[in-house]
Amino acid sequence: STILAIESSCDETSAAVIKDGKVLSNVIANQQVHEAYGGVVPELASRAHQKNIVPVITQALEMAKVSKKDLNAVAFTRGPGLLGALLVGTSFAKSLALGLGIPLVEVNHMQAHVLAHFIDTPKPKFPFLCLTVSGGHTQIVLVRNYLEMEVIGETLDDAVGEAFDKTAKLLGLPYPGGPIIDRYAQEGNPLAFPFPEVNMPKLNYSFSGIKTNILYFLRDKVKEDAQFIEKNMADICASIQYTLIRILLHKVKKAAKETGIKEIAIAGGVSANAGLRQALTDLAVKQQWQVYIPAFEYCTDNAAMIAIAGYYKYQQGEFTNQKVSAMPRMKF
Ligand code: ATP
Ligand code: MG
Ligand code: FE
Numbered sequence: 001s002t003i004l005a006i007e008s009s010c011d012e013t014s015a016a017v018i019k020d021g022k023v024l025s026n027v028i029a030n031q032q033v034h035e036a037y038g039g040v041v042p043e044l045a046s047r048a049h050q051k052n053i054v055p056v057i058t059q060a061l062e063m064a065k066v067s068k069k070d071l072n073a074v075a076f077t078r079g080p081g082l083l084g085a086l087l088v089g090t091s092f093a094k095s096l097a098l099g100l101g102i103p104l105v106e107v108n109h110m111q112a113h114v115l116a117h118f119i120d121t122p123k124p125k126f127p128f129l130c131l132t133v134s135g136g137h138t139q140i141v142l143v144r145n146y147l148e149m150e151v152i153g154e155t156l157d158d159a160v161g162e163a164f165d166k167t168a169k170l171l172g173l174p175y176p177g178g179p180i181i182d183r184y185a186q187e188g189n190p191l192a193f194p195f196p197e198v199n200m201p202k203l204n205y206s207f208s209g210i211k212t213n214i215l216y217f218l219r220d221k222v223k224e225d226a227q228f229i230e231k232n233m234a235d236i237c238a239s240i241q242y243t244l245i246r247i248l249l250h251k252v253k254k255a256a257k258e259t260g261i262k263e264i265a266i267a268g269g270v271s272a273n274a275g276l277r278q279a280l281t282d283l284a285v286k287q288q289w290q291v292y293i294p295a296f297e298y299c300t301d302n303a304a305m306i307a308i309a310g311y312y313k314y315q316q317g318e319f320t321n322q323k324v325s326a327m328p329r330m331k332f
Helices: 033-037 042-064 083-100 109-118 160-170 178-185 208-224 228-259 274-287 304-315
Strands: 002-007 012-019 022-030 073-079 104-108 128-133 138-145 148-154 263-267 290-292
Touching: 002 042, 002 083, 002 304, 012 042, 012 304, 022 042, 022 304, 033 042, 042 083, 073 083, 073 109, 073 304, 083 104, 104 109, 104 304, 109 128, 109 138, 109 263, 109 304, 128 228, 138 228, 148 228, 160 178, 160 208, 160 228, 178 228, 178 274, 208 228, 228 274, 263 274, 274 290
Parallel strands: 002 073, 073 104, 128 263, 263 290
Antiparallel strands: 002 012, 012 022, 128 138, 138 148
């Protein structure tokens, strides 16, 4: 089977081609327009998707050396994400499938982040746990099979990616701040400024309190020394990152213990974080886990993950019809 996949849930316009389970191309257009606003502006995202979608798809087909008439299906992100952004990909996928007379396959963006692990080797063995950490979500997912997964823990307020981005903003860093905190953290002392760890019941998370703690901490310090942030950037970033990672891994440990599962994966944009990757790798040795860390290109939003998810759904004959519409709050 040859499938074209389209991703447009947030601020990346992406298209990929997958043939018999092998990704042949994965084109991503990042939207720079949001940087000036310190976050994604939904209206601007939709407009940029409209501008990018045809060239991105054309390039994905060209790179894969596949023509439209070779396609067996079109897969697309139905949700979760920004309504206006999702609508662009959804409408395009629907018209393309209708025009070509081929099936449509809808994909859940968060399931796709998890299934990104099946693009390359080594592939996790079922059942496994996946810590999905991104700009909008923080979930511990129990993955029983390709299309059978359950969220067993999640954040009750902010996502961890949001915590990274919002604290970066407090530090005067540009959006998205996650990767910048990561870079500074590599030169800082993670124990320089201890922040309290918020412990939520069960396997759940909360990151809004941490953000507030950091806000007050910075406010007090800047009152004493106006240059505090500039002078201590590396140590502040290392300390914030260390705290966020500890909170994340604490519940992963708990989930592994409760379920007895030792196959542990991470996914989503924050799984690109060097500190998290290292901490998980170290913990795996102690806990005797087998850990799975995605390639950088498959951590943040991309259509290759939509393609692999679409491939498994296509194989199961799980098609959708022309009545389908974008679903901003789509669940598993
Ligand atoms: P969702 O998948 O929940 O709908 P999203 O698609 O916006 O949200 P992703 O593209 O998967 O999220 O991830 C983007 C997030 O990942 C941003 O919050 C960004 O700051 C964060 N991120 C990316 N790289 C790093 C890094 N190296 N360290 C920390 N955070 C990072
Ligand atoms: Mg993004
Ligand atoms: Fe995402």
